[in-house]
Amino acid sequence: MNTQTVSQDAPQAAKCTGESDTNRPIPVWRAWTVPTVFVMGWVLLYSQLQSATDAFMHWLSGASGMVAASHLYGAVSFFAFEVPKVLMLLALIVFVVGVIQTFFTPEKTRAILAGRRQGVGNVLAATLGIVTPFCSCSAVPLFIGFLTAGVPLGVTFSFLVSAPMVNEVALALLFGMFGWKIASIYLGLGLAIAILAGLVIGRLNPVKLVEPWVFDIPAVSNAETRPGWDARFAQGWKHVREIVLKVAPYIVAGVGVGAWIHGYVPQDFMAHLMGKGNWWSVPLAVLIGVPMYSNAAGIIPVVQALLGKGAALGTTLAFMMAVTALSFPEFMILKKVMKPKLIALFAGVVAVGIIIVGYVFNALM
Numbered sequence: 001m002n003t004q005t006v007s008q009d010a011p012q013a014a015k016c017t018g019e020s021d022t023n024r025p026i027p028v029w030r031a032w033t034v035p036t037v038f039v040m041g042w043v044l045l046y047s048q049l050q051s052a053t054d055a056f057m058h059w060l061s062g063a064s065g066m067v068a069a070s071h072l073y074g075a076v077s078f079f080a081f082e083v084p085k086v087l088m089l090l091a092l093i094v095f096v097v098g099v100i101q102t103f104f105t106p107e108k109t110r111a112i113l114a115g116r117r118q119g120v121g122n123v124l125a126a127t128l129g130i131v132t133p134f135c136s137c138s139a140v141p142l143f144i145g146f147l148t149a150g151v152p153l154g155v156t157f158s159f160l161v162s163a164p165m166v167n168e169v170a171l172a173l174l175f176g177m178f179g180w181k182i183a184s185i186y187l188g189l190g191l192a193i194a195i196l197a198g199l200v201i202g203r204l205n206p207v208k209l210v211e212p213w214v215f216d217i218p219a220v221s222n223a224e225t226r227p228g229w230d231a232r233f234a235q236g237w238k239h240v241r242e243i244v245l246k247v248a249p250y251i252v253a254g255v256g257v258g259a260w261i262h263g264y265v266p267q268d269f270m271a272h273l274m275g276k277g278n279w280w281s282v283p284l285a286v287l288i289g290v291p292m293y294s295n296a297a298g299i300i301p302v303v304q305a306l307l308g309k310g311a312a313l314g315t316t317l318a319f320m321m322a323v324t325a326l327s328f329p330e331f332m333i334l335k336k337v338m339k340p341k342l343i344a345l346f347a348g349v350v351a352v353g354i355i356i357v358g359y360v361f362n363a364l365m
Contacts, residue, residue: 031229035095035236042092049088053081075263082255082301086173090251091244093172098239100131102232113151113159118202121155126194129162130171130187143337144214153210154202158194161350165325166190173300178307186317189361193321193353200349209342250298258305265309274311274319281315282358286351289322299323314361321354 057077060066066073113125142163146156166187175183227235274281299320306316331343338346 031233035233038095039092042088046085046088049081049085053077056080071263073263075259078262078305079255079259082258082304083252085177086251086255086301087244087248089173089176090247091240094239094243095236096172098236099232102227102235113146113149113155118152118154118199121152122158122195122198122202125151125155125159125198126162126166126191129159129194130166130191143334147210147214152202153205153207154198154200156198157201157346158198160346161197161325162190162194164327164330165321166194170300170324177300177304182313185361186320189317189357190321190325193325193350193357196353197346197349201345204345206342206345209339209345211337211339214337247298251301254298255301258301261302261305261309274306274315276312276315276362281312282318282355282362285315285319285358286322286326286354289319290326290347290351291328312362313365314358314363317361318354318358321357322351325350325354 057073057080060076061068061073066076112128113121143156143160146159147153171183171187174186272278274285303316303320306319307313326347331347334343334346
């Protein structure tokens with residue numbers, strides 16, 4: 001009698017304790033099915049993007065009487081092709097980044113960097129910034145978490161420079177739009193700036209310029225679990241839903257600016273303004289980039305249009321680095337944990353590094 005009762009009540013007990021079949025880990029092959037279909041469909045659509053744009057522009061010119069050689073046609077054609085192209089690249093990249101991020105949580109990153117000395121620590125922090133795509137809104141908690149975990153100040157700044165400027169999204173978009181050469185150059189320059197900025201700030205060691213309350217916060221150690229592939233892929237889809245929708249307006253705006261430059265700005269004007277011949281072009285590009293609030297996804301279409309109109313590569317990359325690494329809104333966020341002198345020191349060191357890189361690159365290329 002008791003055995004029967006236990007047997008009949010077992011499924012109900014399992015439901016009450018949450019141990020139902022739906023909570024069991026799904027097989028690995030099932031976890032990979034949807035991402036595989038997604039990538040195959042993505043490749044098929046991306047391969048037909050140029051043909052679809054050409055067909056759309058042919059229909060539009062016939063319906064509106066738009067002349068193919070006009071400035072308007074060039075601008076609309078650029079916009080019609082680049083918006084879906086960048087959004088598709090971003091969706092794929094963000095999904096992959098979301099999966100990668102499950103291997104590099106903030107807790108694990110702090111544990112890796114805690115106690116590292118200057119030099120090796122700066123190189124490691126800058127490298128980790130590539131695979132940990134934290135945005136400016138997470139700058140304050142990361143800054144606090146690193147310092148309370150024992151990460152040196154200079155090493156922390158190497159990470160803060162590298163994470164927004166040299167991340168997977170920036171590199172993958174640069175590779176997809178310009179090829180491996182420019183993506184590799186940007187990677188090397190970005191790492192060099194992050195490492196050198198951290199070394200300089202670490203040598204100065206301006207700890208007194210950090211708000212005192214930061215050091216009073218106890219370090220938090222969270223127990224880490226190793227999620228299955230189904231949970232990792234779920235995190236990737238979550239990133240796609242959140243980040244792509246959030247960044248899409250910046251992409252449309254960036255492509256709109258790029259389309260206007262592509263269609264209406266004369267070739268010789270941009271070559272004169274941002275060319276190699278003017279010594280002031282690199283500092284001006286950095287100054288213009290600082291107050292802009294964008295990310296790599298939004299600014300890369302503008303970079304593409306500038307390069308297409310004759311702007312020097314070093315000047316253009318300096319502009320992009322200033323937008324992504326010297327964001328004025330990020331300075332306002334960091335003001336909660338840093339005194340203005342430290343923010344100015346941080347911005348000044350990074351800006352000088354970007355300007356030097358722009359000059360050197362313009363001289364070599």
